Amino acid sequence: MKEKFATKDELEMMIESHMHAFLQHEKYAVESVSPLSLFTHNRFDLAVKLLYLHNRKYNDAFSRRIYDEHIRSISHGTFKEAGNDQKNSLDSFVDTFNELYLSIKDSGFDEKKSLIPLSKNGTIINGAHRVACAIDLNTQVKCVKVDTVDHFYDYKFFLDRGLNQGMLDAAATKFIETGTNVYIAIIWPAAKGDLLAVESLIPNIIYKKQAYLSANGGANLISIVYQGCNWLGKSAQGFPGVGAKLVECFSGPNPVTAIAFQAPTLTAVQEIKDEIRNVFGIGKHSVHINDTNEEAITTARMLFNDNAIHFLNYANPSKFQSTFDKINTFKDFVKTNEITSTPFVLDAGIVLSLYGLREADDIDYLYVGENSITPEWKNVNHHKDSLQYHEVSETELVMDPANYFYFDDIKFVAFSQLYRLKSNRMQAKDKNDLFMMRGMVENNKFLARLGMAKQKLTFARIRLYHKAIDILRATGLYKIVRWVYRKFFKNNSSLDV
Known part of the structure; x- marks a missing residue:
């Protein structure tokens, strides 16, 4: 393909006026690149923009909040963009972003209207909204390298400007899910x-x-x-x-x-x-x-995700084999009904089953989308009747990371959120579940200290166990002791040899 060039005068018509100072030469190469190649560590803001684009069709409040907060950070609280007088409020940023997305979706990236200016190292210095749209739409973008250094909107930039942990976590996860x-x-x-x-x-x-x-x-x-x-x-x-x-x-x-x-x-x-x-x-x-x-x-x-960290610390997913059977049943349900792109979250008993507290009787799910899901499968149910007890909308439960965690590529309602549901509903089974759950959600210092002591004992026990095995192997007694152990003691011990 023949390489394209643009003169300095031509480029001044296609990049923003505050970028003109970076044009030090009379002619520049114009490149067509995959937008994913521009998704680099110093442009953490792209992850936030992509999160908004991906979730906007669901009217997701969390994605709008994080988008608003990252614009506040970038604009130093002014909600204005250099070189663009039309962007002077949060709503104007959002409206312009939505219009830009539809324009690129309908007509592709129009190099006659604009180019993406890049640093000498090839990273974005302006036009991140356009690049985010192109990534979401899988559309090539036209770029030009100008005479300036990289611009840094990395995670530390947003951390220093007050984006909370949950928002940073969500953006980082989106970066990993999308980036190369x-x-x-x-x-x-x-x-x-x-x-x-x-x-x-x-x-x-x-x-x-x-x-x-x-x-x-x-x-x-x-x-x-x-x-x-x-x-x-x-x-x-x-x-x-x-x-x-x-x-x-x-x-x-x-x-x-x-x-x-x-x-x-x-x-x-x-x-x-x-x-x-x-x-x-x-x-x-x-x-x-x-x-x-x-x-x-x-x-x-x-x-x-802090809900997932809670899951790691407290859950016992291998306790009930039926847990994995039910997860696989739900995956079959989604695949058979051709709804793999529908956002879901699993609720109620299956969460307790993952935590090893009790086996689930059935599979309850929540979802967002315009179409109703039919037919229902046996023991696979839309849990909409319990939404009132969650005190948040179905969309928030499915889309806001504060309300869920992932396991085996499926979202599950956060343990604390399930505790809220059961505390509000208070059916007979809820009272029993709450008794089991309470120690995992209450901020009890005594329980925390007890947990730390138990952790030290656990590690000491495991070390002693493996040290004993090493000694038995070294002395040639391992197979004999293992046979005796398995025949007479295994059912009374949580360790296996």
């Missing part, structure tokens, strides 16, 4: 060293978050991020390989640190991983980095 060449480094608590030095080894950081996990939380996270590894074992057996990995990765008091970043290749990621391991000096037990984009999405949904 995205990875998440999980620094395990066992890693002791200079975290800032580690961050200096990781390029193009998208987001960083830390979370304290209990022994149960660590075990659940390990079973999720290492899913498919032979050493892990099967869910039906409670993932027997988790214990040894848990001891090695969670031997320190530190939080789990998740750092999302972009890297060009898996080879580059492996080099980063090796450098991080060299810093901590404990090999594979210091850091885990995903290999695939799907794994990155799963990790983001687990660690970039």
Whole structure:
């Protein structure tokens, strides 16, 4: 394809006036690129814009709130845009964005009207709304590199300007779900060293978050991020390989640190991983980095959502095999009825089943969309009759991350939100459920201290268990002791040899 060029005078007609100072030459190359190639770590704002675009058809209040807040941050509270007098209020930003989306949807990206100005390094310096529309519509954009440096609207920019944790988490998750060449480094608590030095080894950081996990939380996270590894074992057996990995990765008091970043290749990621391991000096037990984009999405949904962190710390998803059977039934229900693009959240008993409190009798769901879902399947029910007890709308339950968490690619109503429903409804079964749930939702300092003590005892018990196995193997007694244990003691113990 013949390369296109534009003169300085032509470009002044196609980029905003406050960008003209960056035109230092008489002629510039005009490039056609995939908009996803412009979704870079320093333009975290694109994730917010994409979140709004994706959810606007559902009249989602959360997506509008985060969009409004990020415009407040970028405009320093003025809600005005340099070089565009028409954008002088929140509503004008939203109206212009909606009109721009429809224009690109109907006519494509019109290079005669505008070009996307890029820095010398090829990142966006203006036109992020246009790029977001093009990403959502999978439409090529026309760009020109001008004479300026990168502009930074990264996650730290918005953190410093007051975007709350929930909003940052949601935007980071959207970035991982949409972006390319995205990875998440999980620094395990066992890693002791200079975290800032580690961050200096990781390029193009998208987001960083830390979370304290209990022994149960660590075990659940390990079973999720290492899913498919032979050493892990099967869910039906409670993932027997988790214990040894848990001891090695969670031997320190530190939080789990998740750092999302972009890297060009898996080879580059492996080099980063090796450098991080060299810093901590404990090999594979210091850091885990995903290999695939799907794994990155799963990790983001687990660690970039406080409801999911609660799930990790308290849930026992392997306790009832019927839980996985019901999840698979619901997936079949969605696929058979050809409603895979419909946003759902599972409610009520299935959440308690995931937490290991009691088995669910059926599958209750909520959803958003214009069409009614028919036919109903046996034991798969639209839970609309209980909406009044949730005290929030069906759309908020399905679309606002404050009200749900992900597991196995499905949204579930947050534990605290289910507690609210049951507290309001107070049927006989709710009273029994509330008794089981109370310790998991109340901010009880005694229970917290008790939990920390139990966690230390749990780790000590697991370490002792694995040390005993090592000794038995070294002395040649392992098979004999295992036979005796399985024959006479296994049913009375939670450990397996």
